[in-house]
Amino acid sequence: xxxxxxxxxxxxxxxxxxxxxxxxxxxxxxxxxxxxxxxxxxxxxxxxxxxxxxxxxxxxxxxxxxxxxxxxxxxxxxxxxxxxxxxxxxxxxxxxxxxxxxxxxxxxxxxxxxxxxxxxxxxxxxxxxxxxxxxxxxxxxxxxxxxxxxxxxxxxxxxxxxxx
Amino acid sequence: xxxxxxxxxxxxxxxxxxxxxxxxxxxxxxxxxxxxxxxxxxxxxxxxxxxxxxxxxxxxxxxxxxxxxxxxxxxxxxxxxxxxxxxxxxxxxxxxxxxxxxxxxxxxxxxxxxxxxxxxxxxxxxxxxxxxxxxxxxxxxxxxxxxxxxxxxxxxxxxxxxxxxxxxxxxxxxxxxxxxxxxxxxxxxxxxxxxxxxxxxxxxxxxxxxxxxxxxxxxxxxxxxxxxxxxxxxxxxxxxxxxxxxxxxxxxxxxxxxxxxxxxxxxxxxxxxxxxxxxxxxxxxxxxxxxxxxxxxxxxxxxxxxxxxxxxxxxxxxxxxxxxxxxxxxxxxxxxxxxxxxxxxxxxxxxxxxxxxxxxxxxxxxxxx
Numbered sequence: 001x002x003x004x005x006x007x008x009x010x011x012x013x014x015x016x017x018x019x020x021x022x023x024x025x026x027x028x029x030x031x032x033x034x035x036x037x038x039x040x041x042x043x044x045x046x047x048x049x050x051x052x053x054x055x056x057x058x059x060x061x062x063x064x065x066x067x068x069x070x071x072x073x074x075x076x077x078x079x080x081x082x083x084x085x086x087x088x089x090x091x092x093x094x095x096x097x098x099x100x101x102x103x104x105x106x107x108x109x110x111x112x113x114x115x116x117x118x119x120x121x122x123x124x125x126x127x128x129x130x131x132x133x134x135x136x137x138x139x140x141x142x143x144x145x146x147x148x149x150x151x152x153x154x155x156x157x158x159x160x161x162x163x164x
Numbered sequence: 165x166x167x168x169x170x171x172x173x174x175x176x177x178x179x180x181x182x183x184x185x186x187x188x189x190x191x192x193x194x195x196x197x198x199x200x201x202x203x204x205x206x207x208x209x210x211x212x213x214x215x216x217x218x219x220x221x222x223x224x225x226x227x228x229x230x231x232x233x234x235x236x237x238x239x240x241x242x243x244x245x246x247x248x249x250x251x252x253x254x255x256x257x258x259x260x261x262x263x264x265x266x267x268x269x270x271x272x273x274x275x276x277x278x279x280x281x282x283x284x285x286x287x288x289x290x291x292x293x294x295x296x297x298x299x300x301x302x303x304x305x306x307x308x309x310x311x312x313x314x315x316x317x318x319x320x321x322x323x324x325x326x327x328x329x330x331x332x333x334x335x336x337x338x339x340x341x342x343x344x345x346x347x348x349x350x351x352x353x354x355x356x357x358x359x360x361x362x363x364x365x366x367x368x369x370x371x372x373x374x375x376x377x378x379x380x381x382x383x384x385x386x387x388x389x390x391x392x393x394x395x396x397x398x399x400x401x402x403x404x405x406x407x408x409x410x411x412x413x414x415x416x417x418x419x420x421x422x423x424x425x426x427x428x429x430x431x432x433x434x435x436x437x438x439x440x441x442x443x444x445x446x447x448x449x450x451x452x453x454x455x456x457x458x459x460x461x462x463x464x465x466x467x468x469x470x471x472x473x474x475x476x477x478x479x480x481x482x483x484x485x486x487x488x489x490x491x492x493x494x495x496x497x498x499x500x501x502x503x504x505x506x507x508x509x510x511x512x513x514x515x516x517x518x519x520x521x522x523x524x525x526x527x528x529x530x531x532x533x
Contacts, residue, residue, distance in 0.1 A: 128446035128491040135442050136479040138395070138423065139495040141279035141290035142431050143438030146298050146418070148226070149233045149266055149274045150259070151350040151363040152438075152497060154242045155478040156281065157268035158255035 013037075014044045018051050222308035222324045223301065225340050232345035234276070237262045238370035240317065246361045248476035249463060255478065256366070273387070280387070289392040297418040299433030305329060305414035306436060313339045316348040317365040326436065335499065336436065339364075344371035352499055360499070361480070395421035395429055404490060405443055408432075412506030415439050432506070437498030439506055444493075448486040467504055470512045476500075487511040 014034055020026050021034050038044050137156050144152035238261050245254045260267045266274040273280045279291040302308060306326050313323030316339045326336035334357065339349035349364035398420040401407060405428050409417050415432035422428055425444070432439045462473040465483070472485035480497040483504070488511060496503045 125489045126446040127449045128444045128486075129449035130442065130444065130484055130491060130493040132475060132477075132482055132484070132493065132495075134393075135427075135440070135493050136477060136482065136495050137281055137290055138393070138429065138442075139431075139438060139440040140479050140497065141281075142419070142421075142429070142440065143433075143497055144274060144279060145277055145291055145295055146433065147436075147438060147497075148230055148347050148350070150229075150242070150347050153266065153268055153272050153274050153279070154257050154259065154363050155244050155246075155480070155497075157257040157272040158244050158478050 013041065013047075018044065018048050021048070022052055022055065218309045219303045219307065221310050223303060225310065225322060225324060225345070226302070226338070226347075228345040229340050229347040232341075232371075233261070233266065233347070234264055234274075236344045236346060236371050238344065238346065238368055240365045240368035240371075242268075243364050243366050244362075244478050245359070245364075246476065246478045253478065259365075261370075285391060287387050287391075289394050292392070292394045295419065299418045300414070300416050300435045302326075302435030303329075305434050306335070316341075317368045319343065319348060319368065319371075321348055341368075341371060346371050354499070355501070361478075393424065395423040395427075398422045398428060401428065404445070404488070406511075408441075408509065411441070411509045412439065412502055415502070415506055434498065434502070437496060437502065439494065439496040439498060439502065441506070441510065442493040442495070444491045445489060446486075446491055447489065448484065448491050465504075468508045468512055472507070472512070474500075483507050485512055487513045 014021065014037060017026065017030075017034060021031065021038075024031075026034060038048065140152050140156045238259075240259045242257045242259050243254060244257060245252065247253065257268050257271075264275060268274075271282050273287075277291065277294040278289065280287045280289055282288070305328065307329045309325045309327075311323050311325065313321035315321065320342045321339040322342055324338040324340065325334060326338065327334055334353050336353060337349075337351045337359075338347060340346065341348050346365075346368075348368070349362065351359040351362040351364075354360040401420065407417065407420060407430060411417070411432050412434075414434045416434070417430060418433050419431045420428065421431070428443045430441045430443075432441070462475040462484070464471055465474040466472075467483070470485065472483050475482040475484070480495060481500045481503045482493060482495045484491070484493050485507070486492065490511070492507075492510060492512075494503055494507055494510070496506070
């Protein structure tokens, strides 16, 4: 939801409205009010600078690092720092995906793993390469018993090779 | 026809119908398929109607040719020709018959119902027992006419012209030796009226010509086989194998067999040609070239909207495909169009993807049975 103005009564710190301020999502009146507050509040200016710095850092992070964080694989729930090294997490930027969603994803992953296991464990039909010369001989032998022996057997006396 | 002969003919027709009923006609997916008491002798089919005089003469000539091949002593050379998509192939085979043993070069022997082929491991038995399942008479599907033929291998012939019943399209020409009755030349005709495959004597001696033929003592017995690849009659076929009583254009099931390696063969006949469907559990290997043995990887064909691989050889035509965990290989000595028509009647679903297999497995966990 786009905030319509600073949270809390006038005179209090901007808090979450700082993010909306940076995103230029405040209504014109609320933005003027926030600018007025920032002009007179060093704490909010410092916090605004921190949030802005954090955003810049996130923008230059490697994509895979972001993805891991979104999947909740970061042990501390913190997004790695720009270099992705340990201990460089950005405090306060934790994965906010609900636990239920994570459980659903885990269930789907488990189902996919089971399906893959079933596919691998299914009995595979044996590979068959019919021996055409042998089958042709078998056919001719049977056909010659009730058909004409001369014309049925002579063709298998020449090397049987099946061409295109 | 006098009354007693009519009663005899009617009795034969009834008996044929009863025996023909021994071949199962199970619907697909109706549980384990069960063949008759002896699939090797079940499914005798009798003529549905008395053939026309010309047909009758042709059928008699064909039966005589079969008997002559197993009884007449002769020597000769046979030229086998076939065509794949772009190339004409030809190979010659020496044929020697004496004492009821037919020998083709040093590679193949037919003796009675035995069929042996020579390989690196010695002689191999491909077939070893008599069958009474003759399949339908050729006159069910074809119209046969007889006329004077040209000389083949220097011998006068009777020519049987084979046309699809009800059409004037020539499908095959059969040249039979007037003297011995032997089939001297056989030509399959393609849709352009050209021979697509043929087996023909280029020279012959003996064969009832009186003198000059091989003596029965020169080849009296077939060699004892060292190995056997003879399939056994399949009395029961459990799912996923499915028996088809009839397939394609007039091909009737005359036998089902199990071979080594879990291969099931269903053998069909239209009275003149054979068509085998081999089924194996599994999925088709990606190395298609290994299917073809020494040459080529076949060609892609589209049948009933599905892409399959087709092959041509001296023996005939073949198509390989897979469907629902089964690999099918169809082989015929008949025309290509007959094979394609038969394949249309068989399962040819696209193989399920991995995701579909997972879904099927999950769904199967919740099936009641």
